[in-house]
Amino acid sequence: MTAPGVDDALREGKAVAERRLHPVTPFRRAWAPVAVITGWAVHDPDQAQEQLTKLTTTMLLGGLAVLVTAGVLYGFLTWWFTHFAVTDSELRIRTGLLFRRTAHIRLERIQAVDVTQPLLARVAGVAKLRIDVVGTDKKDELAFLGEGEARALRAELLARAAGFAPETAHEVGEAPAHELMRVPPSKLALSLVLTGATWASLAAALVVPPVLWLATHSVWTVLATALPLLGAAATTSVGRFVAEYDWTLAESPDGLRIDHGLLDRTHETVPPGRVQTVRIVEPLMWRPLRWVRVELDVAGSENSVLVPVAPRAVAESVVARVLPGVTVPADLSRPQRRAGWCVPLWWRGYGLAVTDGVFAARHGLLRRKLSLVPHAKVQSVRLTQGPWERLWRLADVHVDTGADKTVTARLRGAEEAAALLREQAERSRTGRRSARPDRWMA
Amino acid sequence: METGSAAGAETMGTEPIWTGLPPGLLRMRRLLLVVWLGLLALALGLLLGLLGGPVWAAFALLPLAALAWGWVLLGRNWRSWRYAERADDLLISRGVLWREETVVPYGRMQLVEVTSGPVERHFGLASVQLHTAAAATDATIPGLDPAEAERLRDRLTELGEARSAGL
Numbered sequence: 001m002t003a004p005g006v007d008d009a010l011r012e013g014k015a016v017a018e019r020r021l022h023p024v025t026p027f028r029r030a031w032a033p034v035a036v037i038t039g040w041a042v043h044d045p046d047q048a049q050e051q052l053t054k055l056t057t058t059m060l061l062g063g064l065a066v067l068v069t070a071g072v073l074y075g076f077l078t079w080w081f082t083h084f085a086v087t088d089s090e091l092r093i094r095t096g097l098l099f100r101r102t103a104h105i106r107l108e109r110i111q112a113v114d115v116t117q118p119l120l121a122r123v124a125g126v127a128k129l130r131i132d133v134v135g136t137d138k139k140d141e142l143a144f145l146g147e148g149e150a151r152a153l154r155a156e157l158l159a160r161a162a163g164f165a166p167e168t169a170h171e172v173g174e175a176p177a178h179e180l181m182r183v184p185p186s187k188l189a190l191s192l193v194l195t196g197a198t199w200a201s202l203a204a205a206l207v208v209p210p211v212l213w214l215a216t217h218s219v220w221t222v223l224a225t226a227l228p229l230l231g232a233a234a235t236t237s238v239g240r241f242v243a244e245y246d247w248t249l250a251e252s253p254d255g256l257r258i259d260h261g262l263l264d265r266t267h268e269t270v271p272p273g274r275v276q277t278v279r280i281v282e283p284l285m286w287r288p289l290r291w292v293r294v295e296l297d298v299a300g301s302e303n304s305v306l307v308p309v310a311p312r313a314v315a316e317s318v319v320a321r322v323l324p325g326v327t328v329p330a331d332l333s334r335p336q337r338r339a340g341w342c343v344p345l346w347w348r349g350y351g352l353a354v355t356d357g358v359f360a361a362r363h364g365l366l367r368r369k370l371s372l373v374p375h376a377k378v379q380s381v382r383l384t385q386g387p388w389e390r391l392w393r394l395a396d397v398h399v400d401t402g403a404d405k406t407v408t409a410r411l412r413g414a415e416e417a418a419a420l421l422r423e424q425a426e427r428s429r430t431g432r433r434s435a436r437p438d439r440w441m442a
Numbered sequence: 443m444e445t446g447s448a449a450g451a452e453t454m455g456t457e458p459i460w461t462g463l464p465p466g467l468l469r470m471r472r473l474l475l476v477v478w479l480g481l482l483a484l485a486l487g488l489l490l491g492l493l494g495g496p497v498w499a500a501f502a503l504l505p506l507a508a509l510a511w512g513w514v515l516l517g518r519n520w521r522s523w524r525y526a527e528r529a530d531d532l533l534i535s536r537g538v539l540w541r542e543e544t545v546v547p548y549g550r551m552q553l554v555e556v557t558s559g560p561v562e563r564h565f566g567l568a569s570v571q572l573h574t575a576a577a578a579t580d581a582t583i584p585g586l587d588p589a590e591a592e593r594l595r596d597r598l599t600e601l602g603e604a605r606s607a608g609l
Contacts, residue, residue: 404577
């Protein structure tokens with residue numbers, strides 16, 4: 001990803017137009033020293049109080065002014081020294097005042113492009129742009145760009161990655177999107193009410209502090225446990241609602257578009273052929289409604305949700321769009337009865353189905369998870385067998401994918417597993433042949 | 443070059459040609475085992491014999507028993523390791539109690555590594571490790587002859603280039 005690009009630029013025989021981030025960027029760092037001081041004061045209140053009484057108001061204001069100025073100056077300098085440029089094949093980010101850092105991100109390696117807008121950024125009309133390539137991290141995001149600029153840049157990057165001619169790439173513009181589904185807020189709220197984790201965290205937050213109070217009678221202990229518990233309860237319920245609010249899934253020639261968020265808006269684009277695994281999760285309490293949650297894995301991307309809640313039929317049609325030509329297998333073969341000696345009761349949750357397009361394995365008895373791996377995305381196949389499994393002539397088959405996720409078909413018969421291993425290797429090989437090229441429009 | 447036991451290698455159609463590991467690895471591991479456990483037995487025997495009398499010194503037999511057991515175990519483990527180069531993928535099979543068989547398609551290899559530590563170098567051994575984009579892929583062939591390791595590395599790299607695929 002990071003490579004000396006001097007010869008590249010020379011070969012191209014023209015200067016690469018470098019750009020700077022949005023001028024509002026310096027202010028994002030201006031408040032950092034203030035935040036540090038506040039953090040220290042909260043962390044150690046007694047000492048902070050003591051220090052504070054020694055200072056006069058003028059000194060206090062003066063100090064604050066100096067800190068904010070230093071923050072602004074630091075922000076300004078980092079902004080001034082950060083440049084980015086889009087070349088025919090790369091996105092180049094050059095940054096660093098003292099420690100220089102140049103990242104060259106190859107466009108055909110793009111796994112996903114995210115445009116995120118935290119609440120304050122929405123107010124200021126700016127957005128962050130992040131390119132997911134295997135190995136990129138937080139340093140490689142472009143924060144901040146003007147809202148329109150971020151969209152234009154995303155369109156241009158995707159057009160270049162798709163294989164449009166460099167001359168026309170920035171004129172191609174935003175690919176038209178066709179909405180596949182939208183999750184209504186009421187449904188999302190109901191789905192969260194029907195989630196065990198929401199209730200478990202809420203119950204913990206309501207039960208543990210009173211019990212501790214009865215046991216210790218110490219306010220600090222109770223506060224120290226109650227606050228994190230309440231925080232956890234809030235993130236699992238309200239936090240998830242806010243993050244997954246107005247979840248919209250759309251399809252465009254550039255791939256899948258996922259937009260969501262109530263306060264912080266996130267717009268993700270996953271180009272075609274980048275999805276490594278898809279999981280259909282079916283929590284226990286959603287089953288009577290036949291609702292499911294769909295998760296996906298893309299190499300190098302942090303996001304893992306495709307659809308927070310949807311009826312099964314809709315979810316399956318979405319999966320068919322995400323993995324072209326794939327139907328979600330309806331009936332899976334369970335392990336043989338003797339598998340109960342290895343994993344009592346829960347063995348019934350395991351299942352396996354192999355279709356032309358995917359390797360599908362299910363696990364979980366109460367919360368069922370069905371993982372689908374396209375044959376073309378298999379990195380390696382492994383068969384493992386422990387001594388106890390060998391006694392019962394059973395074995396596990398693991399399929400490793402590029403998103404660092406492993407899908408396992410557990411407790412298959414030994415002969416079946418051995419055959420599966422060979423067949424899967426063969427299928428992955430032939431599957432790759434028919435896979436779409438990295439440059440999807442080329 | 444001895445070939446490992448062929449049990450459990452039944453395949454449909456084309457039978458892979460399995461290659462076992464050269465005996466150097468077994469020799470090295472056994473020597474290390476004898477050296478360390480022998481020293482331990484000696485130290486234990488001397489210490490206990492001097493401090494507690496000859497009855498206590500009998501405890502020094504424990505490491506010796508472990509040595510005998512380890513001797514057999516290492517042999518079995520070494521025999522269990524084998525690999526096969528097929529047209530499109532590499533098979534690695536290993537383990538006695540915990541058996542594991544890995545199939546890595548050549549096109550998926552991101553990096554082939556040949557490593558050799560000081561002890562391994564002394565015994566003229568090298569290991570080949572394959573990395574794919576999935577960290578879970580655990581494909582290592584230990585204890586190869588350095589020339590064979592290099593041949594394997596070059597061949598794998600060549601095949602990987604020819605069959606290379608994106609993520």
